[in-house]
Each structure stands twice: as structure tokens, then as C-alpha cells.
Amino acid sequence: MIALARAILRRGFELIERPFNRLFGPALNPLAQLGALGFFFFWIVAVSGIYLFIFFNTGIERAYESVEHLTTAYWFHAGVMRSFHRYASDLLVVMVVVHLLREFAYDHYRGVRWFSWLTGLPIIWLLYTSGITGYWLVWDKLAHFVAITTSELLDWLPIFGEPIARNFIATGTLTSRFFTLMVFMHVAVPLFLLFIMWVHILRISRPKVNPPRMLAAMSLVALAGVSLWNPALSQGHADLTKAPVEVGLDWFYLPVYPLTNIWGKGAVWGFLGAFFLMLGLMPWLPPLRRAKPAQVDLAHCNGCARCADDCPYEAIRMVARTDGMPFPTQAQVNPSLCVSCGICVGACPSSTPFRRSTELRTGIDLPDRSLRMLRERVVAAASATQEAPRLLILACDHGGGAAHTGIVTLPCVAMAPPSLIDFILSRNLADGVAVAGCAESACYHRLGAAWTRQRFDRTRDPYLRTRVARERVATIWTSALEVKRFEKEVAAFRRFLATLSAAPPRPVAISAMAASAAADRPMQPSAQVES
Amino acid sequence: MSKALRVSGQFVVIAALFAGVAAFANWPVYRQTPRGSAVVVLTFVHGADRRADCRRLTAEEIAKLPPNMRRVQDCPRGRRPVYVELDLGKDVAYRASLAPTGIAGDGPSRVYQRFVLPAGQYHVAARMRDTARSEGFDYTRQEKIALEPDQMFVIDFRAEPAGFVFR
Numbered sequence: 292m293i294a295l296a297r298a299i300l301r302r303g304f305e306l307i308e309r310p311f312n313r314l315f316g317p318a319l320n321p322l323a324q325l326g327a328l329g330f331f332f333f334w335i336v337a338v339s340g341i342y343l344f345i346f347f348n349t350g351i352e353r354a355y356e357s358v359e360h361l362t363t364a365y366w367f368h369a370g371v372m373r374s375f376h377r378y379a380s381d382l383l384v385v386m387v388v389v390h391l392l393r394e395f396a397y398d399h400y401r402g403v404r405w406f407s408w409l410t411g412l413p414i415i416w417l418l419y420t421s422g423i424t425g426y427w428l429v430w431d432k433l434a435h436f437v438a439i440t441t442s443e444l445l446d447w448l449p450i451f452g453e454p455i456a457r458n459f460i461a462t463g464t465l466t467s468r469f470f471t472l473m474v475f476m477h478v479a480v481p482l483f484l485l486f487i488m489w490v491h492i493l494r495i496s497r498p499k500v501n502p503p504r505m506l507a508a509m510s511l512v513a514l515a516g517v518s519l520w521n522p523a524l525s526q527g528h529a530d531l532t533k534a535p536v537e538v539g540l541d542w543f544y545l546p547v548y549p550l551t552n553i554w555g556k557g558a559v560w561g562f563l564g565a566f567f568l569m570l571g572l573m574p575w576l577p578p579l580r581r582a583k584p585a586q587v588d589l590a591h592c593n594g595c596a597r598c599a600d601d602c603p604y605e606a607i608r609m610v611a612r613t614d615g616m617p618f619p620t621q622a623q624v625n626p627s628l629c630v631s632c633g634i635c636v637g638a639c640p641s642s643t644p645f646r647r648s649t650e651l652r653t654g655i656d657l658p659d660r661s662l663r664m665l666r667e668r669v670v671a672a673a674s675a676t677q678e679a680p681r682l683l684i685l686a687c688d689h690g691g692g693a694a695h696t697g698i699v700t701l702p703c704v705a706m707a708p709p710s711l712i713d714f715i716l717s718r719n720l721a722d723g724v725a726v727a728g729c730a731e732s733a734c735y736h737r738l739g740a741a742w743t744r745q746r747f748d749r750t751r752d753p754y755l756r757t758r759v760a761r762e763r764v765a766t767i768w769t770s771a772l773e774v775k776r777f778e779k780e781v782a783a784f785r786r787f788l789a790t791l792s793a794a795p796p797r798p799v800a801i802s803a804m805a806a807s808a809a810a811d812r813p814m815q816p817s818a819q820v821e822s
Numbered sequence: 823m824s825k826a827l828r829v830s831g832q833f834v835v836i837a838a839l840f841a842g843v844a845a846f847a848n849w850p851v852y853r854q855t856p857r858g859s860a861v862v863v864l865t866f867v868h869g870a871d872r873r874a875d876c877r878r879l880t881a882e883e884i885a886k887l888p889p890n891m892r893r894v895q896d897c898p899r900g901r902r903p904v905y906v907e908l909d910l911g912k913d914v915a916y917r918a919s920l921a922p923t924g925i926a927g928d929g930p931s932r933v934y935q936r937f938v939l940p941a942g943q944y945h946v947a948a949r950m951r952d953t954a955r956s957e958g959f960d961y962t963r964q965e966k967i968a969l970e971p972d973q974m975f976v977i978d979f980r981a982e983p984a985g986f987v988f989r
Contacts (some may be wrong), residue, residue: 314831321836374844381843436854446934452923453867454934459864460976461989505829506836507835513837517844534861534974539848549852 293576300396301594307768312732319506323732325390327499330488331507332386335379337481339372349470354430355528362524373516381421384543385417397733403604404583405574410491412570417484422544424477428470433538435459435529438441440548447556462531494628496605497738583658584629591641592654594620597752598635603737604628607635622655632736633657640659640753642708645749660702668699669711673720674722680788683721684781691769691777692727703739704728709746709755712764723763723788724783730770740768762791844930855938857951860969862937864916866979870902870952902952904931907978909947910939941971948986960984
């Protein structure tokens, strides 16, 4: 059931992500920036909320009037700020929900990721509490509806001695102190929310908390446009003698409220309890996948810290040397944080398959899928490849090429050190190498695609050596469901290699490659070829 | 695709998404009850009599108590349930024996019940029993009321002076 839901969601995301990637590029794709956009909208809500508080009056009689005044008399700044506050809050909910669904769809909640998954759950409750108390403060018809329904829901729980809903049954039962309490909650809960958001990203290396400037700028302009087009307005003063039976509902914050009417309060609490219990247990539900964590071999570790720098999970830290070697530090792996992605292996300068030692050893390695095994599999795959041009594919376990035969799979393409590419081509094991990772905006191990690109572009250590004929190396970024796209790009690269094989490898100008790409749409490496 | 065209396309997509979010921020309108209906709420918080009267302790019983806890009377904390009935029109709309709250059963009984009715004329009668009697009622009130569409009519109970309040 869960697997089916995940497969459907994954298919849906991949259908959306590809066109988004095409339009925005991997760096600006909003679907790859959901967490960062969530933080961004939180700050917009915080700043606009502080601005609105200047105009807000917490008195029972004055709350509604003060909100109306700022919306109408000062529409051009305070009114716009109110719309910013409302719509950024809604967008924050959208970001949180889509982020949760996407992490679920891509199976990003197991193993060491349990911490971020679990700490994300209170964020949802705190976010909704913040929003609901905010709606309460306006004290319009919707606030009356929210007040009564929330109170009735809370009264169902055997916590309060006197039904809270009795506060809203008649004029005179409600005091200004209640609004002061609500203001306090509307400030305190978001502060606590921010604290939990910080805890949420504690165990993530290089968390994205700021979206790219271009995306942030476009979001701000779009938010301003929407605020002017459809300003946030009140729905008439709350009248306690009338039942608030018809309201314009905020379907992002209040979707559960109509359910209280349809299912009853007990069923709603039961649903919420069961839903969040299931979410909370999901990281520990089968299938449990746990490979052995990376191990440091001090005889080959010079404490360069590249592995610690590249680890996406903060699982490696540099500590004082313990073996008397003349280096100040050594790498140390925290097994409870390691997901065995192998990115550290690819980052280690000792990971060179050219080594002639009897047993290939490196500074940091995966016991289950070591560099030695990788080299053996590469050599075996190369010897099995006879068809010209000989193409060797290094594919990520989570990408579109994972299910193909005759290719070498890795937990993450960034596990392959750039020297492995050099090894394959310089030893004439193949005419070309295709490195096939996950979809660029949805890298399973977060940073694998980025590190691979930067190493090949020679902007991140360890670099791909300049002697490597770059046109013979392709990168293919496809999700597990984009098998046909993967096959198409491989076929295009094979055709391209065939044109190269006639002559000895030589650099190809970008313009020539671009023409080739336009002709048969081979693949992204066309743009990465160096002249 | 030129950069300007691409950025324009990106902005259009973002603006469209934001506009969709803004639209769902207060649309479609939700109607909780059918058109032309009113809401009657029966709600009160009221403590019934104690389960038993206070009993004077004998001299021997007092002597058995620790010196700092000696008292003359033993008064059970627990309260009786409150029995309540509500007629809306010709039918009994609500009838319940409301248990006292609290772990020791010494808190007040409470009720909060909503009834959605078509607007119109109704004979409303509220009855309550909060003493040891098993028949009849300690408090009653009945009235003929006219409910307007969307009106919220509240039936409360006030202890001082004791009795039902219709508002």
C-alpha cells in the first residue's frame, strides 16, 4: 500500500520535474528548493507580521477595526503586507506538504534520515497552530468559525474543565485578555517553530536555507503581484448572535475543519492521530536497508578532510591523529550517520585505481562495495563489452540506468573517483564512459550529482585530469522511472562516440558538439565538452 | 531560448502557482449548515449535589484519625450526575445523564451540544435534575421561539439565580 502510494507519487513528481528542470534548470528548479523556499516564506511571514503588529489593536472591540483600517486606509503598504503575510503563510504550507510528499516519494526518510523526517512532524503541527491563531486574531466571521470549531475540537479531548467553546456563544463572554493570549501564542508558536526548523536541518550537511537569489526575487515580485490582484480581506465582523455557517475557507490551513462536521470530532482526532503515528513510524517500517558504514584506513589517510567536506550527512569529522603519522588530523566516521553512499570514497585522493599494490586500498572505503570491487567490476564489464564503440556506463543505484545489464552500478555516481574515468580511458578499457546519476534536481544522496559535475569541471577536488578526453565522458541525469530517456541518451552518446572512434581521441570544440547535440539531441555532456 | 524569454517563462509559472494558492486561500466558500437553518446550542457547566450528605464522625472514628487530620464530619467529595432533557419542537432532542468531571468525580458536569434546525417557530423546553430525586426535575424552562436563518440560539444554565437562560 505504502509502496504503491510512493510509486504513484514518484511518477507524478518525475512528470513535473523534467519540464521544470528544462525551464528553470537544476539550480533554480523550485522542486529542488522546497526547503529553502520554506525558510524564505517563513521570513516573509515573520517580517510582514512584525509590520502588521504595529497597526494591530488587541482589544476585543478594536481588533477587527484595526485590521480593517490597515487594509483599507493603508492598503498600499499595510494592506499589501497583510496579503504578503497571508499568502506567504499559505505558500509555506504548500512548501512543507510538497517537501514531505517528495521526500516520501524518493524514499528519503529511512536510515539516518529518520531524524529529519521525525523532527519535520512537529513542524506541521506548529505551522498549523501558528496559522490558526493568526486567523483568530482578525476577529471576523472566519475567525468566529475558526474559534468555535477549534474550541469544539479541543473540548472533545478530556483536558479542559469547562468547554472553551462557551467563550464564543454570546456577546460579553469574550474579553480582551483572550486576544492578548492569542497574540502571545501567535508570536510564541512561530518562534518555537523556527527553533524546530533549525533542529530539523541539524544533521544535514550544507542545508539549503536560502533559495537562489533569482528565484527569491521572482517569488517576491510574484507575491507582490498576487497581493495587488487579490488582496487578503476580512469577511465581516464576528457576530456572536449568528452562527458563522458560510465562510471563505483557507483550504491550506483549515481543510480538517469541514471534516469535523462530516465525520465528527472523535473521528478527526482519530484520523490525525493515526496519520501522524504512521508518519512517525515510517522510517522503521520494512524494507529496512542498511549497508555497512564507511571505514577509514589510517595507513592511507593523510587527513586532507575532502571526505568530511563532501559527506552530505555530516557523518565524517576530522579528529586528532592517533597513529603517530606526521599529519595533524585523521577522518573519523560516525556509523550512526553514515548511509554508505560512497561519496567519501570518490573524494579521497588515495582512491586511485592506478595503484599497483596487491590489494587496492584507499583512505576511506565501503566494506560491502569497496574501491577494489569497483575496479574489478569495471574491468570485467569492459572485457565483456565488444561492440564498437565500446561504452562503459557507471550508473547510480537510484537512476534510470540502475536496472540495465552490462553496466557498473554504484550507490552514488560520486563514489567513482575521477581517476577511475582516467583509468578506464587511458588503459583503453572503453572508447567512452557514461556516468549516469539520478535526476539532477532529485539526487538521492543530495550532493552526488553536484560533486560529480564539479569534479569533472575541475572546480572541486579531486579533479578530472586534463589529459582525459572530456568528449569521451558523458553525464546522464535521469530518475529511476526515466529508463527510456536514459536509453535514448546512451544511444546518442554511442553514436557520437562512433564519430570519434574513426580518428584518435582529440579535443572537440564546443560549437561542433552543440551542432551535434542539435542534430540528434544526444545529451548534456555536449555542453560540457572542452575545447 | 533567449535568457529574457526563459526568465519570463519562469516568472509566469511562479506567478501562476502563487495565484492558484491565493485563490484557494478563501475559495471555494464552505457552508457548514443547509441554507435557511439555525443553530441551537445547549451548553452549561453545573455541579450537582454531593452523592451523600455529610456524616458526623463518632468519637472513636475521630480518635483513629491522625492528629493533624482530625475532623468532625466526613463529607464525600463525589457529585451526582446531572440529568438533562431538551425538547426542540415536539421531540426530545437531547436526553443525558452528565457525569461529574474530575478524577474523584467531584467536578461540575458539563455539556456542549449543537443542533441544526430549519428556521421557524419552535417550542423549546429544557429540564434538569441535579439532586437525589429520581422523578421530576429541579429546574425547567419552556418557551416558544422563532429561529431566524443562521441564528445562534443558546440555552445556558446559570447557578445564581438558578435557572435556564435562553438567549
